[in-house]
Amino acid sequence: MFDRISRLAAEVPPIAGFAGADALRTAIEEIARDHPEHTELRRIGSSRLGEPLWCLTVHGGPEHVVVVAAVHPNEPVGGLTSVHLAKLLTEDDALRADLGCTWHIVPCVDPDGTRLNEPWFAPPLTFDSYGRAFYRPAPDEQVEWTFPFAYKGNFFDKVMPETVALMRLLDETKPMLLCALHNGEYGGVFYYLSDTTDELNRQLAALPESLGLPLHTGEGEAGFIEQIAPGVFRGFTAEEECDFMLELGLDPSRRTGGASSGAYAARYGTAYLATEVPYWADARADDHTPLDISYAALLAERGKRTEETAKLLSGVLESVRPDLTVRSPFLRATEAFVPYLADAAESELARARLPENDRPAVVAEQFASTSGLQSARIRFGGMLLRALAAEIGIGNGTPAIRGGFARLDEIYRGWLAEAEMPQPIPLAKLVGVQLGAILSTTVALSG
Template sequence: MFERIGEFVDAVPEFDRFAGVDELVAAMREIAREHPELAEMRRIGTSRDGEPLWSLTIHGGEEQVLVVGGVHPNEPIGGVSALHLARSLVEDDGLRLEWGCTWHIVTCIDPDGTRLNEPWFEPPLTMAKYGRSFYRPATDEQVEWSFPFAHKKTEFDRVMPETEALRELIDETRPIMLCSLHNGEYGGVFYYLSSTSPRLNEQLTTLPSRFGLPLHTGEGEAPFIERLAPAVFRAFTAEQEYDYLESLGLDPTERAGGESSYAYAERYGTAYLATEVPYWANADADDHMPLDVSYSDLLSERAELTSETSRVLTTAFDAVRSELHVRSPHLRAMECFLPFLRTSAEADRVRAGAEDNRRPAVVAERFMVTAMTHSTRVRFAGMLLSALSAEIARGNDAEELRVEHARLAEVFDRWAAEADADVPPTPIPIRKLVGVQCGAILAAVADLVAP
């Protein structure tokens, strides 16, 4: 099985753009229509805006595998990967029979949010274009992080229809593996797993090299996340995040949102894989050359940069808060993420004082400080601009609103230009990202079912 994975990923075709919601649904229908003896498409729910939610089942054996794309609507690579995997399974009898599983494939679990991002799906992909149409939901509106959650002083039960649909699909199928498809902006490839093995680690860490892509071998997305192998991290829970914030002396009850799909599926003994692939690769993500600055210095630098970003965006938001009457998705997101920026900066300040962070930093860690700063600025400034634009579009001609929109637009343009100059964004061909994601899925499932 593992030898076949290499052949499979090498044969992934070229893709010229990310697929939007309508294209994904039409392609799923086509697969079900052309292969009725193998595949069936069924509606599993309805989104908050009335969009049908679909799952494509491909029959191949007793064990059930669940693959979910569009988990975060600003991460469209997963939809392309899920669709390519589905096509491959129905067209390649050997592939389907060798894995011997029944596959449940959801190409887009958040169609409402995905549609808001579709303007930047068409190439070319630049930071300015990306940020100006960027949308990431508030944490309590993210399918991945809105499962029921209760821990210490917090409780979350505002389960969205999309999350409920995914929850019911997990309950129904009780899969041996849940594959959640994600991507970021800069850097290298990395993975989250519930558990792993030396065989799987080797497969996952060598996959990107087939496409000339680096691994992300620096610190994980949060310092409490356990590193299992280079670029392989243990999946984490909302409970762990809560306890980590509490350990830093921060208020964990400010964390919006619920538990993850990973934590929910654990009740069935379901293994979990999340693949994280970047739009723009950079070799610095896997460079461990020591620098002449300490990691504490980098954490302090990131804290100051995040604080400055927070100050600029909060000042703009506060200047027009009384004029914002449209409860747009972008506005709700900014109400969530502005406090998150302040908490992130404070967490870095606390960590900078820890003795074990006074060690020399490496290039990969410097890169992550730079990349995260640019990503944060462009993402959140773009969303705040969209929130202001929605208010202007409804006919609000308040002078404060127009002035702040123009001022923020200038800031956004400057930040996007700085990002392009600092970390030149040469997009990775989509086929390479699809190859990594699909290869990782097949490897993770093979590790469970292969002798």
């Protein structure tokens, strides 16, 4: 079966660009219209701005699989994957029968946030076009991380309408598997799994390799995340994040989000898969050549530079705050992520003092350190520029706001000049990896 899945992953046709919220809705409406005998298109909820949220169900067996895209709206590869998966399941009767599952596919669970990213969806994809039109919601406005949560005095119940819609879908279907479609920026492919086997780990590692893409085998996105195989990480929980912060002497109450979709679905025995694919590949993500620098020194340097970035963005924000009039999504996100950067810096500096990190670093860890800082600057600097541009756009171009924008824009241009600009990965390959991961995990769980 895996040979068949690999072939399907390699046969994804060329894709010109990302699809916006309207294009995704049109695509699944066409699939439902063309295949009424085994599909059902239904509204499962509404966005915060009142836009309908749609789910395409493809009937095929007693087990249920839920596939959700745009859980982070700055990650549009999943929308393309969800549409391709829906077409494949409706057009390939043999595959649908062999999988023996009923599929519930949500191609865009956050259309409001997706629309705010659509300016950079058209090619060519560069750091400049991407960063200046980037939007990632504040943690308490992300579908993926706004499920109810209570742990050690930390409490979250500001559940968004989009999250409620996904909760209802999970409650109704009690799926065997929940697939959240994510993507990063540059480096290699990696996965989060709640349940896995050695054979599935090998298959997931083989998928990107078969398409000429590297695995991300360096450190996880946080120090507490367990790597269980090359490129495969254990799905983590909000509870684990809080415990990690406490161990490092950080205040977990500064964590503003809730629990994850995977944690919510776990009550039904649901397995969880998140497939993370980059826009730009870099072989250093899978290079374990030792370096003449300790891992502790690498952490300390990253902590120092991240702290400097947080202070710089905070300084610009505070210099204009008295003149701000618009509580835009960009401002709300900036206000959330600048403290997050400060906490990340403190975490790295604390980890640098741990004895176990006094060992030689490897290239993959150095790449993760450099690319992580670069990502933070491009993302969060770009969103603060958008927040200030929004004020200027409505006529509130006070001297402080215009000055803050000009100062940050100059710094931002310097960050872009420092950044390495690799070639974008063909979107068909990214869709192929996500498609292959979904099918491989489904087969492993149902077999």
